[in-house]
Amino acid sequence: MASPVDSIDFRSDTVTKPCAAMRQAMAEAEVGDDVYGEDPTVNRLQEQVAELLGKEAALFTPSGSMADQIAIQVLTRPGDAIISAPDSHIAFHEAGATPMLAGVQFSYMPSAIYSEDDVASAYRENDHHFPPTTLVEVENTYNMGGGLVWPLETLRRVRAKASELGMKTLMDGARLWNAACASGHSEAELCQGFDMVTVCLSKGLGAPVGSLVAGDKDSIHRAHRARKMLGGGMRQAGILAAAGLYALEHGRSRLSEDHANAKFLGAGLSAISGLSLASDSVDTNIVIIDVDASVGTAAQLQAKAQESGLLFFPTEAQRIRLVTHLDVSRGDCERALDILSTCCA
Ligand SMILES: Cc1ncc(COP(=O)(O)O)c(C=O)c1O
Secondary structure, eight states, rough: OOOOOGEOSSOTTTTOOHHHHHHHHHHHHOOOOOTTTTOOHHHHHHHHHHHHHTTTTEEESSSSHHHHHHHHHOOOOOEEEEEOOTOOOHHHHHHHIIIIIIIIEEOOOOSSSHHHHHHHHOOOSSSTTTEEEEEEEEEBBBBTSSSSSHHHHHHHHHHHHHHHTEEEEEEEEEHHHHHHHHHHHOOOTTTTTTTTTEEHHHSSOOOOSSSEEEEEEHHHHHHHHHHHHHTTTOOSSSSHHHHHHHHHHHGGGGHOOOOHHHHHHHHHHHHHEEEEEEOOOOOOOOOOOOOGGGOOOHHHHHHHHTTTTTTTTEEETTEEEOOOOTTOOHHHHHHHHHHHHHHHH
8 A cells, every 4th residue: 555655645735845945944043932032033934924914913833723722712711602614623623622722612604604694693692691702713715615715705794793793803814825825815905804813834835833823912912821821832943933934935926836736636526427526616725525425435435545646535424635735746636636537437
């Protein structure tokens, strides 16, 4: 069976390896103790990301999950309810951290991309029977929906409704860079008005580690304490921040290649008998495919493809996900289509 080392790896955009130039930047990074706020490279990264997002300040964290959990702790109190899509990352892929660490519960929306009316109907009146609904969370791009990009107008209306009802807003922008690239709107435009935003450097941008949470100065001051509580204070983290700065400089401009490869894959996969695209379109770098029972289960297809050197994950019993990134080429996508069409024959 092929190992991940010699396979074409579509499992996630997190599997990329730092290139020689990124490693060089890491080796040469100027560092200090970041827990004392003395690492110049971390400080530079935080300033640069805050500026890109149009926020007052940002804080470097080891992971996107920690950035999300910090933001939730800053924006809610135990006992509150958060409005979020049903299979959002904060609800389903952070190991239960949201209720466990922040002590809050979810109020689920009917769809991945929801409307201001959905927000209004999920909002509970200030009545002692109900949990206070205090936060609206939006994931952009939406991972489990196939990397969907929220339309700017919908985002603005949802955000405005949240403010009207006195709720705070959080954008999980792990792949905000992809949303900006695909929509033609800047990252700052997309998260304008959101109280806090989280972004990842270790996904499409190709850094080995690192995320940030951004917001106003007061929120980021409180985020420092939450990061400390979670054990996320790092010392000479400039080595990692240097990779992040490199990723920002070189990674954002090439995301359109990943999107074009994902569209190519999506079109090719839906032409294979037994496979069909689960979403209306491929917006960014994530392709979700429904597997017909005649082909077998998603897990069986995954196992067969792996024997031929193709890696991806099933996301449901009859559904698989393929993610394009900087370590897969158009040639790799062509090879993936060949392998899958043989597996489905
Ligand atoms: C939408 C979204 N948010 C947050 C995260 C968390 O990032 P990390 O794996 O760095 O904790 C991910 C990871 O895949 C994600 O897809």
